[in-house]
Amino acid sequence: MAPFSPRPLLALALVVALAGCSAGSPRGDGSSTASPAATLPAPGPVVLTSSRPADVVPAPIHLSPADAHVETSRGAPRYALQWPTLAQAPALTKALASRAGAWRDEFLTGAGGKRPAAPELHVRWEPVVHAGSLHGVRLVSRPSTSGAATRETTVYGDGDASWSSEDLVAEKSRQSLLKAVSQAVAHESHENGAESLTPSRALSDVSFTSTGDMVVNLSHGLTGPAPRSGLSARISDPQRYLSARGRQVRAAMTRPVDAAPTTPVPRPAHTTDCTRAKCIALTFDDGPGPFTSAILDALEKAKARASFFMIGSAITTDPGIVRRMAAAGMGVGNHTWSHPQVTALTPDQVTGEITRQSSAVAAATGHEPFAVRPPYGAFTRSTPHAGLPFVLWDVDTEDWKNLDPTRTTQRALSGAHPGAIVLMHDIHPSTAKALPGIIAALQKQGYTLVTVDELLPGMDPSGSYYSAG
Ligand code: NI
DSSP, X not given: OOTTSOOHHHHOOOOXXXXXXXXOOTTOOOTTSOSOGGGSOOOOXXXXXXXXXXXXXXXXXXXXXXXXXXXXXXXXXXXXXXXXXXXXXXHHHHHHHHHHHXXXXXXXXXXXXXXXXXXXXXXXXXXXXXXXXXXXXXXXXXXXXXXXXXXXXXXXXXXXXXXXXXXXXOGGGHHHHHHHHHHHHHHHHTOTTTOEEOHHHHTSSEEEOTTSOEEEEOTTTEESSSOOTTOEEEESSGGGGBOHHHHHHHHHHOOOOOOOOOOOOOOOOOOOOTTTSOEEEEXXXXXXXXXXXXXXXXXXXXXXXXXXEEOHHXXXXXXXXXXXXXXXXXXXXXXOSXXXXXXXXXXXXXXXXXXXXXXXXXXXXXXXXXXXXXXXXXXXXXXXXXXXXXXXXXXXXXXXXXXXHHHHHHHHHHHOOTTOEEEEETTOXXXXXXXXXXXXXXXXXXXXXXXXXXXXXXXXXXXXXXXOO
């Protein structure tokens, strides 16, 4: 910053946008001053109260269940940790194991001798970037109870090197970046000084959009009176802050947006008459993820069908797998854009969450999703349906909780009955491992595995369905 240039605060272009709205152009035009463009300070961060911007788009990583590391407790206190084994990035694999292990130890001992904030700890991961041997992986610690904080950190690696999100920012630029972000947050929250950034955590989850903007996830980098989940700062033209590693990751994540028009996927018509056949509908939530292709392999091999309730932001990372689902006659469903608890949102926000996901499905397949499953199964009578029926479940395998193929199988088979809708998640390797056995056992018992719309033809768009019998 030149010594006599205007204070950055005065030039900050601040926009507060909700998910579904345009993120706006953070570039500004500097029109508030008459200074020549060359002496204007660089534009400041834009603070977003949305979850991650849609254009933080990772390349998909498909894994077989054997490539994932899973560590679960036996008995209380319960925890389940997952991270990927990445053959091309052994140092990153090791770094992920160490982060997950540190969260586990912190959970077990309790921070400062206090009891754990949540009775169970679940750590899962999602790809952030995959370009050649360069990988970025976000570890997410989700509490099992509301009120406990979600923690997220993104770690990068390439071969024998691995580095943290903080390493993407040049050491000499960290304070100026934090100051600019901090001022933007204070401005956004209209409570100057009520919140402050904790530098050690503020740069723990840094990534880039497809247009090269830097995104700093601030969910847990702030101390303040209100929960700030989903808060992030978006910094356009971030080159001045970046280290060599930062420039490398930014180059890998920046790419032209694929605007190719979608040819609608031909969908095979299935007309199982479930008033005669013994039908059951397996359903998979929260994907698509690294194990979705293994799950589709198992279904297709057994000539079985299932339904997938997908998160919109995850679809944008892997539209190809959604096309594959549609072409294979699977049920393609809506699990909102960003998986919020919709009862905490305004009706407009709920509608936005549903329709934004539907648009992602339509962009990938040429078809709209057939139904919505509200995250956590949480909704009220006044929750908008956005024109789609709600599909819940009546058999819960608790696969997300047990992460154990044997227990998942037991729960699926003991709950099975004609007309059942069975809840599973295609983001867990244990579920992918269990599935071939579950399908074989059900087929042996005479079940036809169908999609939910085969099980419940002619659903009412304002209705909510748990089973067909
Ligand atoms: Ni879910």
